[in-house]
Amino acid sequence: MTPSITELKVDTDDVRVARLAAAAVGLSLMDxxxxxxxxxxxxxxxxxxxxxxxxxxxxxxAAWVSGLRVVASALLLGQFLAPGFFLSLAGALTSLAALGIARWLPPRWFGPISWSLIASFAHIAGQLLLARLWLIPHDSLFRLAPIFMLAALVFGVLNGLVACRLLREVLGEKPESRAG
Amino acid sequence: MFRDSPAHWLAFFRPGDWLVLLAALLWVGVSFPLLWQGGKGERAIIRQQGKVFMELALDKDRELRVPGPLGETQIVIANGQARVAADPGPRQYCVRQGWLSQAGEIAICAPNQVSLAIVGNQEAPYDSLNY
Structure with missing residues (x-):
């Protein structure tokens, strides 16, 4: 076999990111x-x-996993570079930005449920903003906002709860012991 | 290893999580009336120099010309919507606003002192919105 000229050095972090991104892609497809x-x-x-x-x-x-997930799931769903992809990207970017701030909240008081809610609202805000600026440039679009925000509320809490449970039960963490 | 009692799930909430949830609930609760008020427009009120020039139902298509200091402002009502089709004003803001159909929407042709306002069944708590 011809030896490969370009050798990619893969460290354990890369493998971890890839595995987690693969799990996220799987969930995206379920979605x-x-x-x-x-x-x-x-x-x-x-x-x-x-x-x-x-x-x-x-x-x-988290940013790596989220970014890879957006691109890879778009490729798998045939959405890459379609409007849905950019909406998904906008949502991922705004929610990552929000999480970047939210993770500094004192862990004694705010857990993954807060993060999840903050991220889901940021997600819908980013998507609506992009849709308003690009896809549907009319303010009547914001009439949909209450419905989207209601969904963000419900799924934000549910996803946060699932994350809490996985953190505790599968990864063996107590709710209070998360390192900031 | 998994326990499913509601109390078990509730235990995941930290004190601040309740606060965030409450804030989110309030935000969503407020957003519904805030973004959905006004509703469908029923009538168009055309004012000329501050006085009601004509009040027309939106369900009848028609065109009319309203005289002002600069000339005639042309207003069109069609398909439950109304718009300023032509105006002698220099900046054309009211023309460029396009079709109005929601209660609370208004197009003001200030130079020619003509305005076109849409009202619904209920009186809106504001007289204009700007974004």
């Missing part, structure tokens, strides 16, 4: 398969992974 009453409303299950990664490995890793 796409779950029927929803309104287009644009999704449970956002992949964000559970983002929350776990944020709690365990920090914001940088």
């Amino acid at each position: 796409a398969a779950i029927p929803m009453p309104l287009p644009g409303i999704k449970p956002g299950l992949a964000n559970i992974v983002t929350l776990l990664v944020l709690a365990r490995y920090g914001w940088r890793t």
